[in-house]
Amino acid sequence: MKITVIGTGYVGLTLGAGLANLGNEVCCLDVIEEKIAKLKSGKIPFFEPELDSLVDQNVKAKRLFFTNHKKEAIEHGQVIFIAVGTPSQKDKDGKFIDDIDLGYIDGAARDIATYASEYKLIVTKSTVPIGTAERIKKVIAEMTPKEGIVGGQKKSFDFDIASNPEFLREGAAIRDFENPDRIIIGVETEKAKALMTQLYQPLQRIGRPIVFTDIKSAEMIKYAANAMLATRISFMNELSRLCEKTGADIKEVARGIGLDDRIGPRFLQAGAGYGGSCFPKDVRGFIATAKQHGLDFSLLKVVDTINEKQKESLLPKIKKLVGDVKEKKIAIWGLSFKPKTDDIREATSLVLIHQLLKEGAQIQVYDPKAMENVRAYFSEQQRTGNGLSLMSDAYACVQDADCVVLVTEWNEFRLIDLSKVSGLVKQKNFVDGRNMYDPEEMKKLGFQYIGVGRGIGRGKII
Ligand SMILES: NC(=O)c1ccc[n+]([C@@H]2O[C@H](COP(=O)([O-])OP(=O)(O)OC[C@H]3O[C@@H](n4cnc5c(N)ncnc54)[C@H](O)[C@@H]3O)[C@@H](O)[C@H]2O)c1
Incomplete structure (x- = not known):
């Protein structure tokens, strides 16, 4: 054809x-x-x-x-x-609207x-x-x-x-x-x-x-599928906060509920929020569609709010480890909104970098594929070289760092030599935004480690 x-x-x-x-x-x-x-x-x-x-x-x-x-x-x-x-669409300040x-x-x-x-x-x-x-x-x-x-x-x-x-x-x-x-x-x-x-x-x-x-149902199916997946993620992220308060471990909780056939194991990972060109805008778009038809899709509004909060949740964790971040060297691993893509649209890394720049931190970043997009994004905003350094590899990225933050769970970081990392950093502080590492192993290597929703269960580190 x-x-x-x-x-x-x-x-x-x-x-x-x-x-x-x-x-x-x-x-x-x-x-x-x-x-x-x-x-x-x-x-x-x-x-x-x-x-x-x-x-x-x-x-x-x-x-x-x-x-x-x-x-x-x-x-x-x-x-x-x-x-x-x-x-x-964006408002006059450049902020996304529904x-x-x-x-x-x-x-x-x-x-x-x-x-x-x-x-x-x-x-x-x-x-x-x-x-x-x-x-x-x-x-x-x-x-x-x-x-x-x-x-x-x-x-x-x-x-x-x-x-x-x-x-x-x-x-x-x-x-x-x-x-x-x-x-x-x-x-x-x-x-x-x-x-x-x-x-x-x-x-x-x-x-x-x-x-x-029919056509309208087809259009609706796409929005509904993304809204459902985003809802699962925000549910787990909200639950992770409760785990942090109560001492439960979100990974244990996810495993326990995921084994229920009615729930299933996928999309139960707590993390640093969803990004990309789909979930955030599709959730907002669905809210807008409902509004145009006189409905208040309050569930999705909460899903969106939880996600925004989750994206901002890494900075307080960094501060818990290093105190004031001014002049501190923060290393960020992973910039794309998820692994295996160079797409940085609405990525959590961008939220964190903006927060850190505002507070005067020195940031070193590395991603296996998204460096060019990050360079273009920040040079448009005239921020490169100004507190933000783009590094050539994962090890160079952590050199003399006061804290390392994993934002995107690329396989490369899974395979990393953590003892080599522990010898390169200035202070052994680690914020794991995707719960990629084993808290016990990190502790053995001498790291102060904070994950997402890892209270005192298996990861009784902090
Ligand atoms: N990226 C994903 O993972 C994904 C998954 C499912 C659905 N979608 C949806 O698919 C759509 C496209 O997403 P994407 O990520 O590929 O977008 P994209 O921004 O990567 O690509 C869109 C392309 O369309 C081009 N374009 C715009 N107007 C045009 C015109 N009049 N004639 C010719 N080209 C034109 C742009 O130049 C751009 O290259 C979106 O609606 C998105 O929500 C994306």
Whole structure:
């Protein structure tokens, strides 16, 4: 099939390469010229394991190509996926608010309306508020009236719309594309259903379930799934605070409740809060959608508040160990919002770095993949070199540190030689924001150690 994907971010590029690998002819469109230039020269603009070889293979097989020419891209695909960003809107101080910015979605819809001249199936891959498919239809209808065309307006074309939300996880995107738990597709015509069935047949053949539903339910399923996962995380984070007060150990509690079949073991890890480009904005977006329909989604408001508090909870732990952080050297391991990605959108590390800079600390940071993004983020804010040093590796990062803080649980840190670390630091203080290490082992190495929710149970260190 001939497919167009609008937007070559984490989702669009994975989808484009994945669909090409299933034998389709895929054109990926992006408005950022450098991104397309990079892709054309064989480079991937961000880090995602195995994506480079999948792209390379399919480019060589002439099933995948990239462009920033909208006309060429829109004319190419009978099925057009919209995979552009849907960020939270910001207030005048630059702070995120609940409402979602649908500007990129509207832009993509206008581009389709401008250049399409024959039947198209338009599929939203982006995570969007319930009702967005209707909005896209309206944008296109306004630009391409069926009757009464006046100067400058374009002829209408036939199209269907479908919602096919994305559930991939950064760091495992290819695996998730090739082996999804389920494929959710919202449609309103038989033609759209037939095209989507044909497209996903190879995955259906290997037993992956396709769930056809109406469009609004499909849009809702994506928000509901992320809201449920975020709720589990905030529940565990709130519980971790109670563990700290009462002396229970959150890891023991998680294991104990996770063995209950009705609960299950996944998404029960307490930590330093969730970040990324999905959970935070999708929870806020869901709250906004509820509000637009006259409902107060109070549960999710609390989920969001707990998460914000959790992101700020590392600094008090550092202070418990080193006192005032002014002039103290704080080493941070892990900057991406989670391991195996270079994505730092709404990452906990950024919250901590801002807090520490404000209090006059000297910060040394290291991440296996996110250094470039962190450099770009802070040089935009003119903060690099000004209390913040980007280090070349995990050991250089802890040199002379008064406290080491693990923020993102990359495997590299799991495999680290902790006795070497204990010889490099100035003071043996450790805040483990992801409960990666064994408190007893840390104690043996002479560290004062604070994890998350590790009261006096197994980790009776502090
Ligand atoms: N990243 C994830 O893990 C993930 C997972 C599931 C769902 N999603 C959802 O998928 C969507 C995309 O996420 P992402 O992380 O890939 O975003 P991203 O910001 O990495 O990429 C979006 C891309 O769209 C491009 N773009 C914007 N307007 C365009 C237009 N009119 N024409 C062509 N290109 C355009 C941008 O230049 C950018 O490269 C979002 O709605 C997100 O919530 C993301």
